[in-house]
Ligand SMILES: O=C(O)C1=C[C@@H](OP(=O)(O)O)[C@@H](O)[C@H](O)C1
């Protein structure tokens with residue numbers, strides 16, 4: 001059981017020091033899967049160890065992959081070149097990457113796989129991915145359009161082209177891409193619809209696939225061809241998590257401090273790294289911020305925007321409503337706890353009223369995190385400037401950044417803990 005709440009005591013001074021974000025969740029879960037599909041031993045270093053990556057590793061172990069963990073940031077993965085049917089449903093908590101990636105990878109298993117998650121995951125849509133698998137002739141079914149999903153795979157496909165709408169989640173596209181290299185023929189994967197959340201995540205996927213020996217080519221702006229090469233075991237270095245970095249970048253500008261992350265913003269290949277440029281403009285953030293290509297950074301930017309000189313409207317964030325929680329709602333509710341009207345919704349846009357005079361005040365704000373790590377981590381930033389910001393269920397940060405509270409503490413942040 002985690003703690004009930006944590007109140008942040010504003011440090012009243014610039015945050016200065018060295019603080020490294022953990023390994024990238026997105027890259028760790030891609031690498032774990034690809035190493036698990038390969039034959040041979042892969043050493044993944046710089047990896048994230050958190051709820052999301054533990055769920056992925058446990059699921060792979062349940063499918064016959066041997067995974068050793070010699071230290072806090074390394075996985076040594078021994079794959080057989082084939083995943084075996086697990087004896088029980090795969091329980092993946094609220095890990096979107098693990099759930100989506102394994103739903104598609106299950107098509108490569110000879111036998112039945114049930115992919116399931118917690119109550120939150122059971123509300124996150126997966127029907128577009130299940131429909132795409134069915135169009136390849138794979139026996140896959142969901143009763144609710146969300147997990148659980150039952151897949152009876154054979155490793156063989158009946159078509160060589162699949163269409164997928166990535167509007168709700170780019171993870172569907174990544175899932176199909178990674179699965180396709182393990183199939184029995186070249187597959188063309190075509191995007192349907194206009195929007196895709198963060199195309200950068202697709203680039204992350206194809207880069208990881210190539211590192212594990214796959215042949216994947218972008219044949220048009222909306223089509224990828226994947227050859228049936230399978231994967232080769234390899235040693236793979238995982239970069240730090242760019243979404244986790246956004247909290248440290250924001251803490252730096254909010255407090256006027258200097259935090260050395262050990263990695264320059266330009267060195268990240270993940271989409272959220274582009275948030276750095278925006279954060280660096282604080283307290284003169286743009287009037288409109290398009291969050292579509294840096295979605296997981298939006299909670300960070302929205303809380304930062306509360307202290308901006310002028311109001312900020314966030315657009316392109318409709319699919320934040322189907323993340324760990326409805327993040328547009330959670331942000332407007334949390335901001336309004338700090339000051340009535342500070343955050344409002346207009347359709348799927350979030351408008352942050354902004355008031356630099358909030359800094360130095362004291363409020364009574366109990367922030368409902370809805371068990372969402374990013375809501376907890378972003379509202380902690382408000383607590384650096386305002387007294388009385390209390391984060392409910394603070395240990396939900398374990399999803400992607402288990403050491404978050406200790407990392408802030410190492411920079412001089414203090415808390416008032418209360419189990420009640
Ligand atoms: O592919 C990935 O690693 C991710 C893609 C994004 O999700 P969607 O594609 O569901 O928008 C992002 O929000 C998530 O944290 C990680």
Ligand SMILES: C=C(OP(=O)(O)O)C(=O)O
Pocket residue numbers: 094095096097098296323324374400
């Ligand atoms: C949306 C997120 O996670 P996922 O979809 O991987 O559960 C996130 O980490 O912000």
